[in-house]
Amino acid sequence: MTTVTATQSPTSGNQQSGQGWRIARRVGFWFIIVLILFYTLFPFYWAFNTSLKNENEVFATAYLFSQNPSLRNYESVFQNERFVRGLFNSTLVAGGSTILALGVGSFAAYALGRLQFRGRLLMLYAVLAMTMFPQISILSGLFSIVRDLGLFGSLGSLVVTYPLITLPFTVWTLTTFFKGLPSELEQAALVDGATGFQTFYMILLPLTAPALVTTGLLSFISAWNEYLFALTFTTINPSAQTVPVAIALFSGQVQRQDPIAEVMAASVIVTIPLIVLVLYFQRRIVEGLTAGAVKG
């Protein structure tokens, strides 16, 4: 027999308390659950609700349900060239920097997770320090470099700089995964005369495929959501802007002051793929996130 309690502790202390008390506790517990879920999910519902309204309704009293919902805002968002291009740019940039981070990061993670060498701990600390590295502090230095390379205002500027965000984290998480693999695998490969690179590439890498998917997803999300670099390096060229920048600088189809409903429609469009991915991979994502945090 179980009573729902807020801690893991067993129920022995409650057994003498009466039936009514237990029901009250149950109700209270579910009330808290509903409250937490409401707090977590309501704002997103509100974005969706607002996106179905027309311009007049948006500025009228807030109703929990739109009076005459329509998908008109979604249509006009998809007719907005800047937004559509932003979607395309974001996919390209986030995809590109994820592939780069996984490609480069898995080497480093293999070295840090499986091999013994002088300076290993130092590198591990260096990578950890990088995950805490303040992007904002180097904004002006990076700005000069991007400009000197002639990449200012292009998508290239983002692909080149995003590894700062995605790589340290990728290395750190993959290192934990690599550490978990049994060492007999390498010994067997060594006996068979495989080089270090072959061992890594043909034996260990396939085994970390699930970890690569998780880490790749996390890295894709962080690149997709990045705003500071995207805003700074693409100010002069709207056609290279990513989706977060497009949303922040959104102006409606018709020149209006504040196209809130359209902005909300755009927000829903940008967020739904992420939410679907996150819900589908949720178990793995939590594991991936906590592999870095809790075990680290």
Place this chain on the structure above:
Amino acid sequence: MAATEAFLIPVIGVILALTLTYAYLWIGSNIEKFEGQETLAESSSRFAWNLLVPTLLVLVFVALRPLEKTFIASLTDQRFAAGAGAEVNFVGLDNYAELLGVRWDIIQCTTDETGACALNEDGATVFPRARDALDETYRDLRYREISTWLTLGGSKLIFSARDTDFIGSIGNTLTFTVVSVTIELILGIFIAMVINSKFTGRGLMRAAMLVPWAIPTVVSAKLWTVILRDNSSGVLNAGINLMQRTLGLPEESVAWLARPETQILAMIAIDVWKTTPFMALILLAGLQTIPSDIYEAADVDGANRITQFLRLTLPLLRPTIAVALVFRTLDAVRVFDVFQVVLAQKQYSMATYNYYTLTNSQELGYASAVGVVIFVIILLFTVAYVRILGVSAE
């Protein structure tokens, strides 16, 4: 440049970078076959460093080199709009003096004929303007009063700064960081403990917790500006009004994004909404590593819930809390997206101030100094955490 060409650049770049890396590693790992002289340990060590080269290159190129550039530029009066031939002067620590120039002064009241302090109609003591009362350097170095710290009889203690916006941004950021991280931690522990108990739909709940985390910060900032609108078209005010109506109070809406105090409050609310669930998930993972039999033992010993929480849960959760705190604090100190989207230049965080000095006034030297100061502040936070909490990498 044609649009299609522009899109090809990053794609080609990524392919090229990866191909070169692979070629380099392949050669590196096959050379050792021919040499054959090294011991196993030596070759393994060399291989490890080969594997690390691409990562090191990336980090040097996107982190250390820009950091160095920022440091150097912070000592000059460089402007980035200036043409190639423009002169760049070394100005030493002038930028820092301008940024961090603060002072405290005591100002005496304005006296009337009798030599006593003059009073205005409300009966309050009259003080002269700071720039009139204080010495030449105050005016020459363009100090401006930020706040009165203390008024005692005929004198008051005032705090002034040369760059009031930057000093204000430090205050805003620290307030934001301390308050939001504290709330997130407390709420996070609470939610984690709720989810940690067994109930139907627990997996679903855990999944729902990831939703705010996955929403881009720009989107959540936009979304909250809609929720926080200053009349009843904002759903928060609609809710408040409904409550006031039910209680028979006069209906009154709050203009959340209009006044400085509520602006910071709004920033905190948005951040708390976005990150608490994530914090809860990290803490939940920590909770699940605590074996349940120690609670059974505590029950047998007659310890109540609160004692169990304070004596068992919290100490055992300490490493997890430490890591979560470090990451959240460092994130909060560099907050940019929410402040930029919601407040633009109405109030600054350190990061938005840096961004605007760089892009608006185009003062690369000055903006770099801002970047360096932020870097030092974040470094101090990190060192303090590592010292206090003993966070380790292993």
